[in-house]
Amino acid sequence: MIEDIVNAMQSFLTNKTRSILSLLGVVIGVAAVIMVTAIGESASADVKSTISQSGLDMVNILGGNMRKIRALQFDETTRREILENVPNVKNVFYKNQISGNVKRGNIEGSASISAIEIDFMEESKLELDYGRYFDETDNELGSQCAVIGQEIATSYFPDGDVLGKKLTVTIKKARFSLEIIGVLLPSTSIFESSDSTIYVTRGFYKRRIKPNPIADSVVIQATSNKTSVAVEKAIKAFAEKKTGESDTLFIMSMQTMLENYEKTTSTLNLLLSGVAAISLLVGGIGIMNIMIVSVTERKREIGIRKALGASQKDIRNQFLVESAMLSLIGGTIGILVGTLLSFAVVKVLGWKFSLPVNAAAVSFVFSAFVGIFFGLSPAIKAAKLDPVVALASE
């Protein structure tokens, strides 16, 4: 076998240009497969990590339709009902969002003010850059303090000194002077646009803006990532029961989002694999073409080998090894080229590169298969040549 491979290599070396050209189809085909999967996987890993960072145990109830969300009356009674009736719920976080005017010195603008419950930040993985989270006392007293997003910090405090400083915020004609106690890291979540948000406690919101508020968005935390889909369903059922309407709310767990995304990408991958398979097919036809030429040109050699006692099987195997080797060399070059190119593309896009080991293994095996499949007919043709005719040919 090793000898067959060595001989095949010798035969390629006598026809370098042609061998390289015949490889090209497979090289391009395999490189395309590798690039598609490597770039696809890296993009997918990027999206997945974004989704995961939002907390896979979180189920978001978004106020798509204000009338409907109001009908649910997210107050303390409802909270108790959810905690009592919906299994696997760890926390129910109520939020209220309003926009307000923000002013500091001569810098003025508007921002989203989000009134949250104190554990919400930690549980939904909104990480602090510096400072501290809200504590129990802040909430109880309704203190005029705020945790702000990265963008707010850089816009209103260009000199960088933030903690303990104050922002003047006007909400519904009432003016507050909020002390900054913490600054968040840049947002990674897809549901929380925390960068441009000023967070206050719901205690503050209750005391200073609206007593007994009804939440306008709710984030429910499941007991684990695994139970979040069940929680999502149970909450939907709960909402339907309560309002008597189906599709009351836009409710989605991060887990379901991730699953939906994976479904979409696997469909896309299937499609792209189809395209890649076609390009490998074209590469295989290229190899077949070159093997037919090779058999025609080497009739004399085939005749000599037959005269020396090569059986049909010997001749067939010789040409099969050659086409499989051609294809495998093409496949290997394709894997290298594809990996390098996709590495470059992924780096330029700023994603994390992950080597598509499976795709590389599959294309390696597949290119061997292509070589054998498309080499079979020329090899059999060679094996069946009449030795007298073969010897007489030029």
Add this chain to the structure above:
Amino acid sequence: MNKTNENELVKLQDVWKIFSMGNTEVQALRGINLSIHQGEILSIMGPSGSGKSTCMNMIGCLDRPTKGNVIINGRNTATMNENELAAFRNKTVGFVFQQYFLLPNLSVLENVMLPLRYQRIPIEERRERAEEALVRIGLADRLTHKPNELSGGQRQRVAIARATVTKPALILADEPTGALDSETGHSVLDLFQEINAEGTTIVIVTHDQEIGRTAPRMVRIKDGLLSED
């Protein structure tokens, strides 16, 4: 089994070969009867187009007759399948051609090793035996050369080494001196004599009267018919 004579290596019985080219038929052999005995040197003489090469192809099992029997070592080749014929060519026959027919990409040593490869002999043993065969014909210093780096006479000696490396019962030489000058040609013929002295049967196909006469036994082919003096 058709064992008429212990001493008989090859027997052609009423062998016909008819090539059809489109509508016309060419009768290359028209009922050849010939016995080749073990250990003899036989020359088959005839002008070009006489059918002598076709006759050689029949003896060497490169081709099958249209009609008639080719019996080798008591076995009728008509009953042998392709694999058996290949094994027969490999073990029992050694071919020497006018154009040498060495493989240009392989070294001298590799060329001589090739027939042993088709016997699935391990590479070390193949190398040993091929070297031995090349030493015997005086080309020990040309092992790694490519055929195109050798003279015609040297190439033909390599071809003879390749034909003898399997220790066949029969050497079939088709115009072995046809591409050589007369001096080199004679040394090749001397080599055949040496090989024959060890018991190998030799059949030389030629159109050259002079070469033909060097063999103790000579048959002539003309228009597909065989005659013996």
